[in-house]
Amino acid sequence: MSINSVERGIGPAANPGYRAYVLGLLMVVYTFNFIDRQILAILAPYIKAELGFTDSQMGLLGGPAFAVVYSTLALPIAWLADRKSRTMIVATSLGVWSAFTALCGFAGGFWTLFLSRMGVGVGEAGGVAPSYSLVSDYFPKSQRARALAVYSFGVPIGTALGYLFGGILAALIDWRIAFIVVGLAGVLLAPLLKFTVKDPIRGGFDRAEPVEGAGAIVTPHVETKAASFGEVWAILLKKPSFWFLAFGAACSSVYGYGSAFWLPSFFQRSMGMEGVERAVYIAGIAFIGGTAGIWLGGWLADKLGKGIRKAAYPMVPAIGFIIAVPMFYLAMNVDNKWLAFALFLIPQALSLAWLGPVVTAVQHLVPAHMRSTASASFLLINNLVGIGLGIYLLGAVSDYLTPRFGEEALRYSLYVGQWFYGLAAILLLISARSLKRDWVD
Structure with a gap:
């Protein structure tokens, strides 16, 4: 069977080696996404000390300043990605968010830093949904959850590197230098993505079929015209599993993002860690626990979700969230910091196990030509x-609890947030009931 026949079926995704390269590069880009997104967490004590911000102000910089523009712009950019080059969009987005990260290093007060963080959100709005769509078109359905899990390694790796490099640069030089260095590194990466990653045929693996004895996928495929917002939402509104998946993931992210941002400060205030020690400690938890959890979630979902057992995709992370709650509490209440480190790895892993399974399930709730827009709708929520x-x-x-608990107020705030994992588990378990009916093969 000729390679030309294969390429007509699935285009550049026909080459396994090239698929691996694309997945690896997209994972690196996602790593920069999270370095730039999360570096503020490790730099928060330094910024507070120099600029005199409160916890509420730091929360505004880490949350709404970034999230509002990031979430709302992701939808129109994803609509564009269903029509134009996804590679161009992701590369441009990488350059934009990296440049604004560098600008954070020049902030002189709250509002200049707030606007720079908004700029980071504007850039990152075009990074994730088009990448989900690219990965889904580079890998067959039987490998998709694991491929998306590998892509999602960018979350723990980026978070860990943001903690590590940001913390070390801030401790040894200055927090402003940390922003500038990581921002400029992302700017330099953007051209590599633009000029080496091809945009694959949309849905090629979904429609192509293997020919007996040939060992190759040869069915020609013609891309379907991109759908409008109305067409995508008309489908999603009829699928209850989408809404339970989206709000279940959102509840998990309330505590996931919240704890990722505030745990470095907790380690300083409640465990007495400073500087490089704190950076290495939290980076190790994020990297080891996060990568293990993401891979475990993707592997289990692909293994258990074969055939009719689609409910495994939300059930795997739901069980993880249920176990994570008491483990987080236990880890925060042991005296030995290395025992705490080992205990923190477990909830860190379980809290990120949802990424591969849930994102894969969302990809299969709509036809291939709607994936970017559906993913952006999920990410919006x-x-x-x-x-x-x-x-x-x-x-x-x-801040509210500080008059009563002083430096320990953040500990009790983190306790309050853990209840969102329980709510996430409930919503994901509910989604399992309708997922098989809503699934699009």
Whole structure:
């Protein structure tokens, strides 16, 4: 069977080696997404000390300043990505958010930093949904959850590197230098993505079929015309599983993003960690626990979700959230910091196990030519609620409790946030009831 026949079926996605390269590069881009998004968390104590911000103000910078524009702009950009080059959109977005991250290093007060963080959100709005769509078109259905899990490694790796590099640069040089260095690094990466990643045929793996004895996918495929917002939402409104998945993930993100932002400050205030030690400690938790959890979630969902068992996709992370709640509480209440480190790895892993399974399920609720817009709709809910509410809420609760608990107020704020994992588990379990009916093969 000729390679030309294969390429007519699925285009550049026919080459396994090239698929792996694209997935790896997109994961690196997603890593920069989270470095730039989360670096503010490790720099918060330094910024507060120099500029005199409260926890509520830091919560506004980490949450609404970023989330409102990030979430709302993601939808029109995803609509464009269903029609134009997804590679161009992701590369341009990377350059924009990285440049604004560098500008954060020049902020002189609250509002200049607030506007720079809004700029980061504007850029990152075009990064994730088109990338989800690219990954889904580069890998067959049987490998998609694992591929999306590998892509999602950018979350723990980026978070860990943001903690590590940001914390070390701030401790040894200055917090402003941390913003500038990581921002400029992302700007330099954008051209590599633009010029080396091809936009694959949309839905090629979904419609192509293997020919017996050939070992290759040869069915020609013609891309379907991109759908309008109205057409995508007309489908989503009829699928209850989408809404339970979206709001379940959003509830998990309230505490997921909130704890990721405030745990570095908790380690300083309640565990006495400073500087490089704190950066290495939190980076290790984010990297080891996060990568293990994301891969476990994707592997289990692909293994258990074969055939008719679609309910496994939301059930795997739901069970993880139920276990994560008491483990987080236990980890925050042991005296030995290395025992706490080991305990923190468990809820960190379980809290991120949802990414591969839930994102895969969302991809299969609509036809291939609607995936970017459907993903952006999911992300609109997840990020507007999760990032917009979680980081600010925990900061505001900490300020409210400070008169009573002093430096320990943040501890009790983190306790309050853990209840959102329980709500997330309930919503995901409900989504499992209708997912098989709503699934699009």
